[in-house]
Amino acid sequence: MVNGTRTGGHGTRSGGNEPCTGGDGPRAGANGPRTSANRAGTDAGFDAWFAERARVNEQRVETIPFSALSGWDFDPATGDLRHHTGRFFSVRGLHVRPAGPGGPPGWSQPIIDQPEIGVLGILARTFDGVRHFLLQAKAEPGNINGVQLSPTVQATRSNYTRVHRGGSVRYLEHFTDRRGRVLVDVLQSEQGSWFLRKRNRNMVVEVDDDPPVHDDFRWFTLDEIRALLHRDNLVNMDARTVLSCLPPEHPADEHGALHSLTEVTGWFTEAKTRCEMTAEVVPLTGITGWRRTPTEIASEDGGRFRVIAVDVTAPHREVPAWTQPMLAPCAQGLAALLYRTIGGVPHFLVQAQAQEGCLDKLEIGPTVTRVPGEHGGLPADMRSPFRDVLDSLSPDRIRYDRVQSEEGGRFFAAETRYVIAELDEDFPTEVPSRFCWATPGQLKELLRHSHYVNIEARTLVACAEALA
Numbered sequence: 409m410v411n412g413t414r415t416g417g418h419g420t421r422s423g424g425n426e427p428c429t430g431g432d433g434p435r436a437g438a439n440g441p442r443t444s445a446n447r448a449g450t451d452a453g454f455d456a457w458f459a460e461r462a463r464v465n466e467q468r469v470e471t472i473p474f475s476a477l478s479g480w481d482f483d484p485a486t487g488d489l490r491h492h493t494g495r496f497f498s499v500r501g502l503h504v505r506p507a508g509p510g511g512p513p514g515w516s517q518p519i520i521d522q523p524e525i526g527v528l529g530i531l532a533r534t535f536d537g538v539r540h541f542l543l544q545a546k547a548e549p550g551n552i553n554g555v556q557l558s559p560t561v562q563a564t565r566s567n568y569t570r571v572h573r574g575g576s577v578r579y580l581e582h583f584t585d586r587r588g589r590v591l592v593d594v595l596q597s598e599q600g601s602w603f604l605r606k607r608n609r610n611m612v613v614e615v616d617d618d619p620p621v622h623d624d625f626r627w628f629t630l631d632e633i634r635a636l637l638h639r640d641n642l643v644n645m646d647a648r649t650v651l652s653c654l655p656p657e658h659p660a661d662e663h664g665a666l667h668s669l670t671e672v673t674g675w676f677t678e679a680k681t682r683c684e685m686t687a688e689v690v691p692l693t694g695i696t697g698w699r700r701t702p703t704e705i706a707s708e709d710g711g712r713f714r715v716i717a718v719d720v721t722a723p724h725r726e727v728p729a730w731t732q733p734m735l736a737p738c739a740q741g742l743a744a745l746l747y748r749t750i751g752g753v754p755h756f757l758v759q760a761q762a763q764e765g766c767l768d769k770l771e772i773g774p775t776v777t778r779v780p781g782e783h784g785g786l787p788a789d790m791r792s793p794f795r796d797v798l799d800s801l802s803p804d805r806i807r808y809d810r811v812q813s814e815e816g817g818r819f820f821a822a823e824t825r826y827v828i829a830e831l832d833e834d835f836p837t838e839v840p841s842r843f844c845w846a847t848p849g850q851l852k853e854l855l856r857h858s859h860y861v862n863i864e865a866r867t868l869v870a871c872a873e874a875l876a
Contacts, residue, residue, distance in 0.1 A: 454632075458555070458557075461555055461624055462547075464623075464724060465545065465546075465547040465555050465722070465724050466554065467549065467720060467725075468721040469718050469719070469720050471717065472719045473702045474489075474703070474717050476719065476731065477717050477733070479731070480731065480733060482692075485691070486500075486501075487691055487693030487694075488500045489733055497520055497521060498520075498522075499521070499692060500689055500692055501692040501693070501694055501695040502516065502604065502688070502689055502764060502765070503515075503688045503694075504686070505685065505687075506684075506685050506762075507685070516690065516695035517695060517698070517707075517764075518692060518705055519602065519603065520603050520818055521604040522606055522818075523605070525607055525608060525609055526562075526563055526608045526609065527563055527565075527583050528559050528561070528562055528608050528609065528610050528611065528650050529579075529582070529583035529611040529612070529650070530543070530611070530613075530647070530650050530651075531588075531612075531614075531615060531619070532591060532612055532613065541628055541629075541633065542560045542625055542627055542628075543557045543559065543560065543633070544557070544558045544559065544560060544624055545558075545624050545625075546562060546624070546644070547722055548644075548815075549718055549722075549816065549817070549820070550813075550815070550816035550818065550820040550821060551813055551816035552641050552823060553641050556641065556642060556816070557636065558644045559646050559650050560582075560625065561577055561578075561580050561582075562646045563577045564817075576726070578625075579619065582613050582619075586613065588614050590611070590613055591613065591654065591655065592610060592612040593609070594653055594855070594858055595607045595608070595609055595858040595859075596610045596649055596653065596858060596863070597766060597771060597859060597862060598815065598863050599763075599765070599779070599815075599819075600763025600765040600863075601763050601764060602735055602818075603818075604689070604765045605765060605766070605767040606765070607767070608646075608649075610649055612653070612654060633647075634874035634876075637810070637871055637874040638808075638810065638874060639810070641811060641812060643812070644815075645812070645863070645867065648812070648870045649867070652855060652866040652869040652870040652873075653855050653856070662849070664750075664751045666750050666753075666845045667844065672844055672854075675760075675844045676772060676844070679760030679770065679842060680760070680769060680770060685764070685770075687764045687765070692705075703717070711738050713736060713737045714736045714738065715735055716733070716736050716820060717732070717733050718731065719731045735820065735822075736820040736821065736822075737819065737822045739778075740824065741777070741778060741825065741864075742776065742778040743824055743825070743826050743865075744776040744798050744826075744828070745774045745775055745865070745868040745872065746829055746831055748832065748833060748835050750837060753847055754847065754848060755845040755846065756775075756846055756851065756872075757831075757839065757843055757845060758772050758773065758843065758844055758845075758851070758865065759792065759843045761774075761777065767859060771859060771860060771861060771862035772846075772862060772865055773862045773864055773865050774864055774865050774868055775794050776792045777792065777864055778795075779864075794843075798829060801831075806827065806828075807828045808827065808875060809828075810825075810871070811823050811826070812826055824867075826864075826868055828871060828875065851865070851869055
């Protein structure tokens with residue numbers, strides 16, 4: 409058990425019972441953090457403010473036995489790990505057949521079931537003719553470094569309806585009451601290998617008034633935020649997904665695109681009709697290949713991920729102390745987007761990616777992914793054939809290479825290495841049927857709608873825009 413483990417500032421976790429580690433390649437990319445002429449993104453004023461918020465919002469996170477959880481228990485009939493209110497989330501079992509009935513036997517796993525829809529909202533306001541966005545320095549128990557930049561509002565329905573009997577969520581009324589001009593309002597999925605059909609409401613609302621700004625909040629221009637995306641583990645997953653959904657600065661022009669938007673959506677629809685994967689919720693006691701001990705639920709092969717319990721002390725949160733289960737990945741993830749210029753127009757190589765927890769079986773994902781928790785027994789036609797291409801690229805082809813944290817409220821020390829790399833112009837345009845070339849403008853158009861672009865690809869869209 410980790411005793412007295414603290415998170416905060418830019419430190420890392422310490423203790424004897426860390427999540428198992430691993431991963432792909434270096435933590436930092438070939439390109440260093442970009443500089444920015446904009447003040448808040450890179451100057452000492454931002455760093456001093458952020459360090460102070462990390463100090464003030466320091467939290468203590470300890471791993472504990474399941475028996476020490478308060479308000480959580482294993483259901484005697486199913487073994488599912490639930491909160492006594494029936495709210496928040498639960499840990500259930502899932503049985504997956506990658507090729508449907510009659511195909512390979514598939515696998516079983518735990519999965520987080522959080523059916524309620526939360527709010528991820530960023531407040532916008534124009535100062536001196538430049539649009540700014542209000543971000544929050546927020547501590548989450550699973551964050552690798554304690555505090556990260558999050559949306560103005562990042563709250564589950566259970567939290568903002570105060571099931572926990574804690575404090576209210578600042579600025580929530582701008583999103584629930586739609587106080588202002590709505591720039592973005594779309595349901596988007598989250599990690600399909602760890603969540604069961606999870607969705608959150610991604611919103612950006614622009615206001616004309618000047619709301620009071622709490623010390624944990626700060627206005628940023630879009631350029632400043634994009635500069636910060638060139639730092640590891642700073643802009644959190646929830647902020648990245650909302651930013652990816654912002655309307656494009658310039659309307660998409662399909663002139664020069666290899667495929668029309670209609671053809672891209674047709675390709676994706678066809679892929680969904682061909683996907684035979686089935687995922688059935690089963691009792692947690694009924695999953696095979698996993699063992700439960702007093703302190704964890706872990707796969708018998710020692711890989712993938714674990715379910716653990718933590719005790720959190722965070723004096724400046726709506727609730728100053730609580731316990732909860734968390735999913736702890738056993739390796740660093742990888743998500744890579746390859747692109748090339750076709751007819752003078754950049755095109756991303758995307759895939760129709762099946763994930764067991766997706767509401768509609770699959771969504772559009774990056775060219776290459778390795779998700780901790782993704783079952784190693786996937787059929788060959790569900791694995792990316794472009795991993796070797798990525799590994800063979802010279803460093804001068806790597807345009808973005810950073811490690812970013814995944815959602816720290818449910819995942820413990822979860823990181824993904826995000827890579828954007830440029831292919832030679834003679835790279836074949838003919839690709840396997842599960843893949844398709846799409847322009848940045850076409851992906852932005854699809855992001856106006858739900859259940860098209862998955863969470864890893866949305867992060868890469870936000871990072872690609874930081875390269876402009």
